[in-house]
Amino acid sequence: MKPGRVILMGAGPGDLDLLTRKAVRALSSADVLLLDELVPPDIVELAPRARVLRVGKRGGCRSTPQPFIQRLMRRYALQGRTVVRVKGGEALMFGRAGEEIAFLEAAGIEVELINGVSSGMAAAAALGISLTHRDYCHGVSFVTAHTQDGTPPDWQALARSRTTLVIYMGMRRIEDVAAGLLAHLPAGTPAAVVQWASTPREARLVTLLGRLADDAREAGLGSPAIILVGDAIGLARADGRRDGDTVGSIVGPDPSRLDPQDAVAEIQRTGAM
The missing domain is CATH 3.40.1010.10 (Tetrapyrrole methylase, N-terminal domain)
Incomplete structure (x- = not known):
C-alpha cells in the first residue's frame, strides 16, 4: 500500500x-x-x-x-x-x-x-504596533520563557540584542521572567501582555517592566498569553487609542468579535473550501 x-x-x-x-x-x-x-x-x-x-x-x-x-x-x-x-x-x-x-x-x-x-503576531496586531519599528529596535526575538531543560533563557543576551522580545509560555513564571529582564533592562521599559489574542476572550494589558508581574496578576491574566517587552511596545495602547496615560490599563474580552462557530459558517458560505 x-x-x-x-x-x-x-x-x-x-x-x-x-x-x-x-x-x-x-x-x-x-x-x-x-x-x-x-x-x-x-x-x-x-x-x-x-x-x-x-x-x-x-x-x-x-x-x-x-x-x-x-x-x-x-x-x-x-x-x-x-x-x-x-x-x-x-x-x-x-x-x-x-x-x-x-x-x-x-x-x-x-x-x-x-x-x-503565530499568537505573537496576533498579540502585536491586538496592540496596534509593529514589532520591528526601526525607530525603536533592530528586530524581534521570539523566545520561550524556559529552555528544553527547564532553565531560563539568556536574558542578558536578549536584553543586549535591542530587539522586541515576544515571550511564549511565560505566564506561569512571569515573576521570574520580569526579574530576569530587570537585571539588564530599566524598570521603565515598556511591556504588555495579551491573553487569548484574536478571540472573543482577548484581554490586553499595557504596562512597564517593573510593574509587569504585579499588574498581570492583579488583572487576573494567565495562559495562554504572550508577554511583550521592548521600546516598540511603548507605542501600544490597550484600548487602541494613541492618547492619554495607559500604563497599567487593561481591556477585557470583546463580545463583538466573531464567534468561532460564526467564522466556520462564513468560511463555508463564501466557498473558501
Missing part, C-alpha cells in the same frame, strides 16, 4: 477567519485530524469526513505524550490516509514540528507544511 501523507498545519491564534485558504482545503481533505489543545473546537466542521483525535498539550496540565502523537501520525499515514496535524498558532514556531518532520521522514512519509498566524 502506498503511504499517505501528513500535513502539519498552523491554525492560527484562535480566530478561524485567520485560516489560510490552503489550510481550509487541507482540512476538507483530511481522513484523520489530530487537534492540539488550543485549536478552536469548531474547526472540525471544516473537516467533515475526518476522524478527530484530540491530542492536547498544555503546560501545567495533563498532556498527550509527544512520542505517542508521532506514532499516531505514522500509523495512519502508513495506512494510506491523509493526516492533518493541527497546531495552534504557527506550526513551525515552538510546536515541536522539527521532531515530527524528522520522525515521519525517517518512516518514508511525505510531510507538507502549512503556515498559520
Whole structure:
C-alpha cells in the first residue's frame, strides 16, 4: 500500500477567519485530524469526513505524550490516509514540528507544511504596533520563557540584542521572567501582555517592566498569553487609542468579535473550501 501523507498545519491564534485558504482545503481533505489543545473546537466542521483525535498539550496540565502523537501520525499515514496535524498558532514556531518532520521522514512519509498566524503576531496586531519599528529596535526575538531543560533563557543576551522580545509560555513564571529582564533592562521599559489574542476572550494589558508581574496578576491574566517587552511596545495602547496615560490599563474580552462557530459558517458560505 502506498503511504499517505501528513500535513502539519498552523491554525492560527484562535480566530478561524485567520485560516489560510490552503489550510481550509487541507482540512476538507483530511481522513484523520489530530487537534492540539488550543485549536478552536469548531474547526472540525471544516473537516467533515475526518476522524478527530484530540491530542492536547498544555503546560501545567495533563498532556498527550509527544512520542505517542508521532506514532499516531505514522500509523495512519502508513495506512494510506491523509493526516492533518493541527497546531495552534504557527506550526513551525515552538510546536515541536522539527521532531515530527524528522520522525515521519525517517518512516518514508511525505510531510507538507502549512503556515498559520503565530499568537505573537496576533498579540502585536491586538496592540496596534509593529514589532520591528526601526525607530525603536533592530528586530524581534521570539523566545520561550524556559529552555528544553527547564532553565531560563539568556536574558542578558536578549536584553543586549535591542530587539522586541515576544515571550511564549511565560505566564506561569512571569515573576521570574520580569526579574530576569530587570537585571539588564530599566524598570521603565515598556511591556504588555495579551491573553487569548484574536478571540472573543482577548484581554490586553499595557504596562512597564517593573510593574509587569504585579499588574498581570492583579488583572487576573494567565495562559495562554504572550508577554511583550521592548521600546516598540511603548507605542501600544490597550484600548487602541494613541492618547492619554495607559500604563497599567487593561481591556477585557470583546463580545463583538466573531464567534468561532460564526467564522466556520462564513468560511463555508463564501466557498473558501
